[in-house]
Amino acid sequence: MLKEAAITAVIDKLKKKYPAEAERAETGVRQAAALWDTRKDGTAAAFKRFCRESFVPASRLDVVLAAFESKLESADGHFNALTLKLRREMDEDTGPLNPVDAMFAAYSPGEHFTEDMFLSKLAFVVLLNFPVRTLDDCLKLGPDWSRSEWARARLAQRFKRRVPPEVNRAVYAAYAAAEAYIGSYNVHLGCLTGADGKKIFPDGPKLISHWGLRDHLKSLYAEGEGAVEKQRVIRRVMERIVAQEIPEKAVDSGKYAWDPEANTLNGAAARREPDTRYARFLDVFRAHLKEDPYFPQEPTHMDRKFNLGREIPEAEVEAMFTALLEAPEGAAAAKLIAARLGRPLEPFDIWYDGFKARSSVSPAELDKLTASSFPDAAAFQAAIPDIMRKLGFSGETARFVGDRIQVDAARGSGHAWGASMRTEKARLRTRVPAGGMNYLGFNIAMHELGHNVEQVFSLCRVDHTLLSGVPNTAFTEGFAFVFQDRDLEVLGLPSSGGKAALMKTLDTFWATREIAGVALTDMYVWRWLYANREAEPADLREAVTRIAGEVWDKYYAPLLGGRGCTLLGVYSHMISNGLYLPDYPLGHIIAFQVEEYFKGHRLADEMERMCVLGSITPREWMSRAVGAEISPEPMLKAAAGALAALAAPAGK
Numbered sequence: 001m002l003k004e005a006a007i008t009a010v011i012d013k014l015k016k017k018y019p020a021e022a023e024r025a026e027t028g029v030r031q032a033a034a035l036w037d038t039r040k041d042g043t044a045a046a047f048k049r050f051c052r053e054s055f056v057p058a059s060r061l062d063v064v065l066a067a068f069e070s071k072l073e074s075a076d077g078h079f080n081a082l083t084l085k086l087r088r089e090m091d092e093d094t095g096p097l098n099p100v101d102a103m104f105a106a107y108s109p110g111e112h113f114t115e116d117m118f119l120s121k122l123a124f125v126v127l128l129n130f131p132v133r134t135l136d137d138c139l140k141l142g143p144d145w146s147r148s149e150w151a152r153a154r155l156a157q158r159f160k161r162r163v164p165p166e167v168n169r170a171v172y173a174a175y176a177a178a179e180a181y182i183g184s185y186n187v188h189l190g191c192l193t194g195a196d197g198k199k200i201f202p203d204g205p206k207l208i209s210h211w212g213l214r215d216h217l218k219s220l221y222a223e224g225e226g227a228v229e230k231q232r233v234i235r236r237v238m239e240r241i242v243a244q245e246i247p248e249k250a251v252d253s254g255k256y257a258w259d260p261e262a263n264t265l266n267g268a269a270a271r272r273e274p275d276t277r278y279a280r281f282l283d284v285f286r287a288h289l290k291e292d293p294y295f296p297q298e299p300t301h302m303d304r305k306f307n308l309g310r311e312i313p314e315a316e317v318e319a320m321f322t323a324l325l326e327a328p329e330g331a332a333a334a335k336l337i338a339a340r341l342g343r344p345l346e347p348f349d350i351w352y353d354g355f356k357a358r359s360s361v362s363p364a365e366l367d368k369l370t371a372s373s374f375p376d377a378a379a380f381q382a383a384i385p386d387i388m389r390k391l392g393f394s395g396e397t398a399r400f401v402g403d404r405i406q407v408d409a410a411r412g413s414g415h416a417w418g419a420s421m422r423t424e425k426a427r428l429r430t431r432v433p434a435g436g437m438n439y440l441g442f443n444i445a446m447h448e449l450g451h452n453v454e455q456v457f458s459l460c461r462v463d464h465t466l467l468s469g470v471p472n473t474a475f476t477e478g479f480a481f482v483f484q485d486r487d488l489e490v491l492g493l494p495s496s497g498g499k500a501a502l503m504k505t506l507d508t509f510w511a512t513r514e515i516a517g518v519a520l521t522d523m524y525v526w527r528w529l530y531a532n533r534e535a536e537p538a539d540l541r542e543a544v545t546r547i548a549g550e551v552w553d554k555y556y557a558p559l560l561g562g563r564g565c566t567l568l569g570v571y572s573h574m575i576s577n578g579l580y581l582p583d584y585p586l587g588h589i590i591a592f593q594v595e596e597y598f599k600g601h602r603l604a605d606e607m608e609r610m611c612v613l614g615s616i617t618p619r620e621w622m623s624r625a626v627g628a629e630i631s632p633e634p635m636l637k638a639a640a641g642a643l644a645a646l647a648a649p650a651g652k
Contacts, residue, residue, distance in 0.1 A: 018057065024131070031128070091417075111168040133153040133156065177283060181576070199257075232348065233261075278540040281575050302314060329640050384401065388453070404425050404460060421465075467615050474618075522573075596638075
């Protein structure tokens with residue numbers, strides 16, 4: 001490492017040469033010196049020479065900024081495109097996997113890029129010339145920054161830390177293994193039986209956990225009273241998954257009759273699955289531990305996710321979630337649901353789907369409509385411009401967006417993957433079963449399309465690609481929910497009745513209340529991991545079931561019963577997307593505020609304006625987009641009004 005005398009000497013020389021920029025020179029030299037490694041980057045004399053030659057006068061900074069912006073877009077874009085190519089078989093439904101597919105998916109082509117930027121001295125050029133802004137700086141000073149100043153801040157933050165490539169590789173490999181495990185974790189409903197050996201779901205589909213199981217459970221509300229027993233079975237399946245009690249041979253297999261209650265296969269006891277779920281979780285955790293030493297100001301993955309990724313302090317996020325869960329509107333909504341169902345609530349009613357504003361068209365007819373409209377992924381892709389026009393976008397904008405999205409059949413539940421340079425397309429992966437896309441699949445595809453439209457706008461029409469994207473993933477979730485909520489409108493089917501808006505508000509509130517508890521469970525598990533770094537998979541399994549039960553007992557058992565219920569631990573994101581789950585309730589909260597704004601403004605007129613604000617801080621983005629800070633209060637206020645209006649039972 002460099003000695004203070006060497007650092008001071010170069011600072012003094014630059015101050016003499018650029019007296020009007022003395023403060024900026026000292027800041028830059030100290031930033032560069034903090035990450036200069038004399039073993040790899042050169043001697044103290046080399047550092048002095050580099051600083052003298054590479055310090056750029058303020059009048060030339062925009063030229064340097066433009067060069068980095070152009071080159072980084074190209075580098076990021078090509079690395080992203082190569083990653084998509086290497087992962088294709090894991091992400092898309094291309095047929096049976098072979099061992100090399102997982103190996104290619106685990107390879108990260110860009111893992112050496114940041115270190116190469118340091119070794120080439122390009123990263124040091126950034127640190128020498130652009131101040132690294134803290135979150136506090138961004139919050140306090142950001143409102144007065146120009147777009148160029150925001151771009152400068154994001155450029156410098158990119159090289160704030162120097163994480164070795166082998167550490168990045170370990171993180172990427174851990175996630176690839178976790179995603180491969182989750183992507184093939186299916187349950188065959190047609191194999192589930194009761195104690196009498198009879199199939200509960202004759203000819204039932206193969207469903208991925210947790211998404212498919214949850215969505216099928218939700219769809220059963222349309223069946224009325226006969227659905228309860230089926231929903232109880234799916235709840236039991238989920239609990240077996242969380243506890244890792246599911247028979248090993250029942251995972252992704254349609255060969256055996258499985259009784260989830262007795263936990264037998266073909267009527268006999270069976271060996272449970274190993275603790276693979278929690279082994280993969282621990283691999284992700286331990287990979288992130290390797291990053292910790294390189295982030296002294298954010299020494300845990302939690303710190304980095306909230307302070308660097310979301311730019312919302314963890315305590316603020318937790319407070320928003322607990323405010324939602326403790327609000328009296330939850331109990332009032334539960335009472336209304338029980339009245340609508342005509343029975344006491346049970347734990348699986350956390351996914352109650354009866355507030356959705358529905359068409360008069362039956363579920364079977366909806367499936368038939370979507371299957372005929374979208375027989376394959378290519379049909380959905382071809383329909384994107386028309387979908388955009390139905391949502392009010394101009395023909396020009398609809399074509400612009402449609403030309404920049406590629407739709408493929410997903411191996412897993414589906415996802416949206418944005419491009420990183422403007423010459424590449426965003427990717428939408430969605431499950432399309434044989435016979436065409438069912439209504440649930442279409443609903444999910446609309447969610448992913450919302451992500452893609454945001455990704456296209458915030459990359460292709462933003463003024464600085466260093467600001468591409470939105471503040472954090474919760475914001476892109478917000479737009480995804482906005483699109484998902486308009487699925488019936490796109491199908492040309494009106495929502496039923498004049499109470500549709502009230503029902504939609506309660507549906508959003510109940511869904512947000514559900515996922516807020518899931519997010520808290522995820523957050524508390526990560527806290528436990530940092531307090532128990534030597535944990536084994538079995539220890540983590542016990543911790544997850546305990547924490548999920550504790551969160552359930554505090555916020556859900558008083559409304560839904562089932563003390564100690566572990567359903568909050570079933571979400572697959574907990575395994576394959578470390579600490580991603582808080583983005584969902586944040587996304588709902590943000591989407592609700594944006595939707596409230598859209599009540600007085602057209603989606604098609606305002607969405608692009610919002611997206612091109614780019615990746616400034618969440619607080620500043622919300623202020624400029626809708627004139628308010630992120631808060632659950634608008635949702636709670638609207639839910640209270642909807643509950644008052646719907647207080648009388650409205651039928652099932």
